[in-house]
Amino acid sequence: MKARWLPHPALTLLLTLIWLLLNNTLSFAHLVLGLFLGWAIPLLVRGFLIEVPRVRKPLKLCLFMLKVFYDIVVANVHVAKLVLGPKSRLQPAFIVVPMEIENEFVLATLTSIVSLTPGTVSAGLSADHKLLILHALDAPDADEVAAGVKRNYEAPLLEIFECSRT
Amino acid sequence: MPFWIELLVSVFLVLGSVFALIGAIGLYRLPDFYTRLHGPTKATTLGVGGIVIASMIFFSSRNDGLSLHELLITLFLFITAPVSAHMLAKAAMQQKLPTVEQTHGKPWD
Amino acid sequence: MLAYVIPFCLALLGLAAVLSVVRLVKGPDMPDRVLALDTLYINALALIVLFGIWLASDLFFEAALLIAVMGFVGTVAVGKHLLHGDIID
Known part of the structure; x- marks a missing residue:
């Protein structure tokens, strides 16, 4: 089941990727910062997110x-x-x-x-x-x-x- | 910069600009609002996409490594263009804008 | 070659921007004008990216991204205003 501290793992990955693209780098520091943002933003806005159905294929x-x-x-x-x-x-x-x-x-x-x-x-x-x-x-x-x-x-x-x- | 990269960048730039121009021509000359809506949502979006891809190739071929952040602009435009088109079409249907006479079917009220 | 291609593309995009300004002035209705503005900001974005290639400067990326975000928000806000008479519902 979904963990409470990580409600949207796919969204976290997507946000991290966007952060890395935005900074145009692959450095470790930005990866950590991106992961933090990707973790924090879905938690803060979870009330507004709509349910995305699971991808079957x-x-x-x-x-x-x-x-x-x-x-x-x-x-x-x-x-x-x-x-x-x-x-x-x-x-x-x-x-x-x-x-x-x-x-x-x-x-x-x-x-x-x-x-x-x-x-x-x-x-x-x-x-x-x-x-x-x-x-x-x-x-x-x-x-x-x-x-x-x-x-x-x-x-x-x-x-x-x-x-x-x- | 090697010649073939320059050629590739040029091809994408020209294609992108031509598509953006076609979108604007559509906006200028088509007869009613609903047909005009087609130009900007498709042609202009792809035109900017082409220019952005050219920019990506150009900056990647320079010395400081791969440059992919231009992709974000394309992605953003491809997500937002249908949304704004849908919104404007709804507004136009609500205001009962006239349609060109050979239109089949009717807009909703 | 790029020294010739880029001014040519700048001319094409400039013409596109002029055509959308003509539509913006001609109207005839509100949604037409908003659509013309929408096209105009996308053209401006393309012009800025192109200018960035010309000057070989990466700094224009942020400007282009900001125009994309602000332009979309503007179009949606005016669209909602046309639909409901107010923006926040």
Whole structure:
């Protein structure tokens, strides 16, 4: 079980890494200071932290991150073409996608990924977290976009994180 | 500095600047707010990412060892850009900003 | 080569900043202006990083990071103001 004096070991490591990056060094003194900050900050702000679900498949998470990064680059080339092309050919659309994810953290991850990848920006979430509305820059087929989001990003996230389906 | 590092830095710099410019062009010429939102969130973020990677390569190739702290800027931008875009889209939907006429579907109230 | 590439990139980014200023002035609505400001600070950040490469000085990193943090906080604060009419709820 989680120890009371070290509630978030992963967050501690992350903060230490960020501290080392910020100082651009690997010296022992900064490592100790970083570990201290990484230990103290989660303790001080634990009331505000949201629950992060356990990662079930770390390897799959890495592959998924690489794929998302690749998609971001492709999305940018795509958007660049649309931006520089003729304006009258654009077919923007509002698309409502039903969500299966309940967990807040995973939902936030999904909306961020959707905003950064092909031609879509997340524009709103219904109060009960069941529907997500997207704006697509160029979507001749709205159902295809919604299905793509569910297939490419929602299904892998549900598989990677330990969270319940609704 | 060896020639190939200079070449690599130049390629990343030019790519980054072109993407940042495309983002700004999108902001300038697209017809309504929701379409304009796409330029800055994607193109500009990646553009800054490219420039920051160029900076990372440049400072790492100089004498004082690896320099990775520029990564923090990229990381921060990639986390924050979707958040601000989402927020502005929500504000725009609440204010019922006009959409361009060929838009399919409707924004929420 | 960098002596030619960097001024060229500075010109491109300067043009990008000018375009966002045009959008900032033209509007027509509040969210458009906030979006233009958002783009403007990101462009300024890129310009500062580029300037740091030009002068081969590592000191500009802190300035760029501060602009990134402050710009995000500013955008979110104005966004919340547009949504709810106040910032802290």
